[in-house]
Amino acid sequence: MEKTKIRVALAGNPNVGKSTLFNQLTGLNQHTGNWPGKTVEKKVGYVEKDSTLIEITDLPGTYSLTAHSIEEVVAREFIIKEKPDIIVVVLDASALERNLYLLLQIMELSPNVIVALNMLDVLKEKKYKLDTEKLQQKLGIPVISTIASKGIGIDNLLEKIIDVYKNKNFNPMKIEYPEIEDTLKEIEALLPEKIDEYPKRWAAIKLLEGDPLIVELCKKYEGWEEIKNIVEEKEENPVKVASARYSLIKNILKDVLEKPTKQVITWTDRLDNILTHRIWGLPIAILIIFSIFYFTYFLNEAISIPWNNFLGLIGLGLNNLFSFLPEWLKNLLIGGIWQGVANVLSFTPLIVIFFFFLALLEDTGYLARLAFVTDRIMHILGLHGKAFISLVMSFGCNVPGVMATRTLENEKDRLLLIMVNSFIPCVPRILVASFFLSIFFPKYAPILLLVLYLISFLSIMISGRILQRKVLKTSFSPLLMELPLYKISNIKIVSLYVWDKLKSFLVRAGTVMVILSGITWILSHIPSGNIENSILANIGKTLMPLFSPLGFNWQLTTGLISGFVAKEASLSTLGSIYGASGNALGNLLLKDLSPITAFSFVVFQLLYIPCAATIATIYKETNSLKWTLITIFYSLTYAYLFTLILHTGITLLVR
Ligand SMILES: Nc1nc2c(ncn2[C@@H]2O[C@H](COP(=O)(O)OP(=O)(O)OP(=O)(O)O)[C@@H](O)[C@H]2O)c(=O)[nH]1
Numbered sequence: 001m002e003k004t005k006i007r008v009a010l011a012g013n014p015n016v017g018k019s020t021l022f023n024q025l026t027g028l029n030q031h032t033g034n035w036p037g038k039t040v041e042k043k044v045g046y047v048e049k050d051s052t053l054i055e056i057t058d059l060p061g062t063y064s065l066t067a068h069s070i071e072e073v074v075a076r077e078f079i080i081k082e083k084p085d086i087i088v089v090v091l092d093a094s095a096l097e098r099n100l101y102l103l104l105q106i107m108e109l110s111p112n113v114i115v116a117l118n119m120l121d122v123l124k125e126k127k128y129k130l131d132t133e134k135l136q137q138k139l140g141i142p143v144i145s146t147i148a149s150k151g152i153g154i155d156n157l158l159e160k161i162i163d164v165y166k167n168k169n170f171n172p173m174k175i176e177y178p179e180i181e182d183t184l185k186e187i188e189a190l191l192p193e194k195i196d197e198y199p200k201r202w203a204a205i206k207l208l209e210g211d212p213l214i215v216e217l218c219k220k221y222e223g224w225e226e227i228k229n230i231v232e233e234k235e236e237n238p239v240k241v242a243s244a245r246y247s248l249i250k251n252i253l254k255d256v257l258e259k260p261t262k263q264v265i266t267w268t269d270r271l272d273n274i275l276t277h278r279i280w281g282l283p284i285a286i287l288i289i290f291s292i293f294y295f296t297y298f299l300n301e302a303i304s305i306p307w308n309n310f311l312g313l314i315g316l317g318l319n320n321l322f323s324f325l326p327e328w329l330k331n332l333l334i335g336g337i338w339q340g341v342a343n344v345l346s347f348t349p350l351i352v353i354f355f356f357f358l359a360l361l362e363d364t365g366y367l368a369r370l371a372f373v374t375d376r377i378m379h380i381l382g383l384h385g386k387a388f389i390s391l392v393m394s395f396g397c398n399v400p401g402v403m404a405t406r407t408l409e410n411e412k413d414r415l416l417l418i419m420v421n422s423f424i425p426c427v428p429r430i431l432v433a434s435f436f437l438s439i440f441f442p443k444y445a446p447i448l449l450l451v452l453y454l455i456s457f458l459s460i461m462i463s464g465r466i467l468q469r470k471v472l473k474t475s476f477s478p479l480l481m482e483l484p485l486y487k488i489s490n491i492k493i494v495s496l497y498v499w500d501k502l503k504s505f506l507v508r509a510g511t512v513m514v515i516l517s518g519i520t521w522i523l524s525h526i527p528s529g530n531i532e533n534s535i536l537a538n539i540g541k542t543l544m545p546l547f548s549p550l551g552f553n554w555q556l557t558t559g560l561i562s563g564f565v566a567k568e569a570s571l572s573t574l575g576s577i578y579g580a581s582g583n584a585l586g587n588l589l590l591k592d593l594s595p596i597t598a599f600s601f602v603v604f605q606l607l608y609i610p611c612a613a614t615i616a617t618i619y620k621e622t623n624s625l626k627w628t629l630i631t632i633f634y635s636l637t638y639a640y641l642f643t644l645i646l647h648t649g650i651t652l653l654v655r
């Protein structure tokens with residue numbers, strides 16, 4: 001017998017617990033956290049119940065369904081084009097006014113809606129009283145109470161999904177807008193039954209709201225000129241639609257929701273009085289960020305010594321294990337591949353520590369505050385206030401950083417942020433830098449590391465300003481973002497988060513790095529077995545004249561080439577060229593390079609083209625080859641000029 005399959009979509013405002021619910025339902029580990037706008041791409045999972053297969057899609061959070069941001073388009077297109085059997089709209093019960101705004105729009109699009117009334121614990125904390133039964137009656141659709149973070153209500157929700165699917169007993173409320181009903185009718189009369197796949201009433205409303213995509217779709221109809229006149233006749237149309245919706249919401253909530261006459265002051269309010277304080281907010285933020293870097297650095301120092309010893313032991317073990325192999329093959333396996341992988345694996349402690357702190361920041365709700373507190377600084381850097389979250393992500397890896405730019409509504413703000421994002425040094429780049437700094441400047445390594453961070457902020461500032469004025473010709477849109485509640489972080493969420501990041505890193509070490517180290521080793525050994533005149537060396541030597549003004553020798557130049565694929569690869573390439581790793585490599589470099597050159601190299605590798613994975617992400621996010629190439633070209637030119645000035649400057653100074 002064919003199993004029944006029900007296709008369910010989870011929709012709702014940002015940060016209401018959709019992904020938490022999704023994880024509870026499917027047992028998967030989709031990114032949850034505590035700031036609005038984490039899920040940027042839809043994700044699919046499955047659950048089986050009573051021999052029914054339920055396919056669940058977690059959609060990005062949106063406040064509305066008007067095509068003003070990418071999330072809104074993704075969510076709406078999914079509902080319209082994929083036609084899920086059931087849409088579960090997740091509502092934050094403690095902010096129903098705002099949440100119902102979206103629900104109404106979804107109900108206009110599809111009758112198959114179930115409400116998951118989430119965050120009931122928060123509702124209770126705020127001492128609100130809600131009559132769920134009455135709410136259900138008024139809306140005419142099922143309302144299921146849940147507390148997703150505690151796994152409460154999940155089974156009820158599943159049962160309801162199956163029940164509703166089988167019985168198809170929908171009777172949703174009619175959504176009417178008395179004040180604009182006439183105008184709507186006029187527009188409807190000029191439209192065909194369906195516009196693309198959108199119902200015509202829905203399209204009429206969106207036209208009044210000024211939805212750019214629907215306007216585009218309707219231009220082809222005969223009555224368009226007339227529609228345009230009706231729409232443009234009154235400028236306040238979008239406001240009218242919104243206020244009609246709000247008065248409808250007020251009507252629904254009347255005698256359903258009761259709020260205490262005296263506002264309850266929650267501990268989120270109390271904490272926010274300090275943490276987002278006009279004056280104290282910023283120093284506290286700086287202190288917190290600084291402490292995180294401090295702890296990350298020192299914890300890493302402590303853990304990486306035993307960890308690297310351990311990796312060294314594995315290397316020795318492998319050496320013995322493969323002693324029966326011919327010399328060249330053993331060299332390829334151990335000197336080439338294992339060495340490259342080990343270089344990458346040595347980053348593991350840093351990754352774990354960094355992402356642990358980042359997960360804490362995110363899950364407690366403080367990361368979202370940081371966006372507010374740093375709004376002014378972001379403007380000095382030439383960026384939009386929301387840029388902060390994306391930049392913080394980039395400290396780990398530029399790929400999630402670039403993806404996090406989706407929360408910016410304005411396309412130009414977003415493009416600007418994508419372009420400067422890769423100036424934030426990700427963990428691999430900091431590791432390459434730390435390696436060089438600790439060899440060449442053992443005493444000053446921490447300070448110079450700080451200098452590197454300053455250089456990257458300076459670069460963002462310079463680039464932000466240049467690009468904003470010259471290339472994009474834009475100014476800022478205001479910062480609009482809701483602050484989530486503070487919560488005590490959950491060790492399970494934090495460890496899952498860290499594991500998720502570590503896993504993708506390890507997979508990379510096991511795939512890209514294995515292949516890359518192998519290829520590098522081979523290229524550095526053919527044709528003669530001698531590195532000096534190998535193919536790799538020849539590429540490096542050919543490009544060297546370009547880089548000699550920066551003081552780089554062919555070995556460094558070659559390292560930079562492989563750093564394009566993955567930043568940490570430059571270290572393993574240097575390793576295979578010099579035929580050493582770790583301290584031994586350090587000693588060889590120390591003999592070969594001047595400290596000025598070493599520092600210039602560190603700065604250049606900090607700033608030049610993003611790694612291949614980031615470039616792929618940039619292409620995917622901008623959907624434009626032109627902007628991807630501009631980004632690459634810009635960062636390469638900038639890195640070159642900056643390092644040239646730095647190198648020349650220091651050389652002149654110390655002479
Ligand atoms: N107190 C409380 N917190 C919850 C509940 N459900 C989820 N959360 C928390 O709310 C935060 C946001 O949850 P997510 O599941 O990431 O929210 P989302 O709707 O997927 O958010 P976006 O992907 O950003 O749109 C997390 O910190 C959750 O732990 C709940 O019922 N009660």
Ligand SMILES: [Mg+2]
Nearest residue numbers: 018019038039
């Ligand atoms: Mg989510």
